[in-house]
Amino acid sequence: xxxxxxxxxxxxxxxxxxxxxxxxxxxxxxxxxxxxxxxxxxxxxxxxxxxxxxxxxxxxxxxxxxxxxxxxxxxxxxxxxxxxxxxxxxxxxxxxxxxxxxxxxxxxxxxxxxxxxxxxxxxxxxxxxxxxxxxxxxxxxxxxxxxxxxxxxxxxxxxxxxxxxxxxxxxxxxxxxxxxxxxxxxxxxxxxxxxxxxxxxxxxxxxxxxxxxxxxxxxxxxxxxxxxxxxxxxxxxxxxxxxxxxxxxxxxxxxxxxxxxxxxxxxxxxxxxxxxxxxxxxxxxxxxxxxxxxxxxxxxxxxxxxxxxxxxxxxxxxxxxxxxxxxxxxxxxxxxxxxxxxxxxxxxxxxxxxxxxxx
Numbered sequence: 001x002x003x004x005x006x007x008x009x010x011x012x013x014x015x016x017x018x019x020x021x022x023x024x025x026x027x028x029x030x031x032x033x034x035x036x037x038x039x040x041x042x043x044x045x046x047x048x049x050x051x052x053x054x055x056x057x058x059x060x061x062x063x064x065x066x067x068x069x070x071x072x073x074x075x076x077x078x079x080x081x082x083x084x085x086x087x088x089x090x091x092x093x094x095x096x097x098x099x100x101x102x103x104x105x106x107x108x109x110x111x112x113x114x115x116x117x118x119x120x121x122x123x124x125x126x127x128x129x130x131x132x133x134x135x136x137x138x139x140x141x142x143x144x145x146x147x148x149x150x151x152x153x154x155x156x157x158x159x160x161x162x163x164x165x166x167x168x169x170x171x172x173x174x175x176x177x178x179x180x181x182x183x184x185x186x187x188x189x190x191x192x193x194x195x196x197x198x199x200x201x202x203x204x205x206x207x208x209x210x211x212x213x214x215x216x217x218x219x220x221x222x223x224x225x226x227x228x229x230x231x232x233x234x235x236x237x238x239x240x241x242x243x244x245x246x247x248x249x250x251x252x253x254x255x256x257x258x259x260x261x262x263x264x265x266x267x268x269x270x271x272x273x274x275x276x277x278x279x280x281x282x283x284x285x286x287x288x289x290x291x292x293x294x295x296x297x298x299x300x301x302x303x304x305x306x307x308x309x310x311x312x313x314x315x316x317x318x319x320x321x322x323x324x325x326x327x328x329x330x331x332x333x334x335x336x337x338x339x340x341x342x343x344x345x346x347x348x349x350x351x352x353x354x355x356x357x358x359x
Contacts (some may be wrong), residue, residue, distance in 0.1 A: 020116030
């Protein structure tokens with residue numbers, strides 16, 4: 001009975017089979033990532049361990065890593081782990097994957113007289129980087145929009161579209177692809193924006209779809225807005241002291257508000273990522289020092305500046321219009337009175353003139 005049990009336990013060890021395999025014959029890796037190319041093996045004579053075993057990895061026919069005579073030879077980016085080899089794992093770690101790494105790989109395990117080969121195909125993908133130009137647009141100003149997709153690979157199956165709300169914009173012509181220095185590709189989608197059919201705060205967006213994203217689009221929104229500037233007070237007296245507030249409201253990411261006097265900036269303020277921006281001239285200085293004063297806003301993405309003037313009048317100058325009106329009214333009264341007097345004189349003198357003429 002014991003002999004049968006011992007015989008049963010010994011048989012599997014004496015009937016070991018040489019074998020090589022991979023669980024993934026096709027691997028996809030992202031650009032600049034690390035990837036594992038799987039290769040496992042079992043030896044016919046495992047009692048010798050790896051003493052008479054040679055393991056070689058080739059990339060497109062060129063040796064990139066090898067185990068022989070108990071030593072692993074590898075490059076800085078391609079490596080087999082010696083501790084894993086003892087357990088029948090000859091998988092290759094490929095670091096910082098480049099586009100040149102794509103192609104066919106072979107894992108060869110040689111145990112005299114057996115030779116096993118595993119083939120693994122590596123596909124490299126690069127996700128596009130998406131940016132818009134300009135970043136911000138005004139509601140009522142026609143502008144040429146650009147949506148750039150840069151650094152994607154492979155070049156096929158790329159979609160770049162402008163959307164308004166939940167619908168794609170019509171008349172989008174086929175894309176032109178351009179290869180860049182590192183082997184990846186770039187493209188750009190153009191669109192001429194007008195405010196026709198749009199409302200304030202409508203959202204334009206660019207949607208980019210590429211196989212590197214697994215069908216999930218990259219959506220970059222471009223909010224259409226209309227910044228509004230107000231100045232308070234709008235009229236000041238030259239001899240007085242005033243706090244004048246210039247306020248810019250609306251959707252903008254970067255704006256510079258400046259007070260300008262005689263084409264020279266006298267006070268500047270920068271706002272970042274806010275819905276309103278305020279610049280104040282305090283009452284420390286008299287308005288005598290200012291002339292042709294106005295507030296100017298430079299908003300990132302806008303090709304035109306927004307301005308609002310401040311009217312500066314002389315001390316008491318607000319009574320001048322009333323004086324002018326009173327003078328004009330007096331003149332009109334005098335003219336009317338003179339006309340009445342002339343009418344009376346004509347009625348009184350005309351009969352006498354006729355009488356004298358008859359005599």
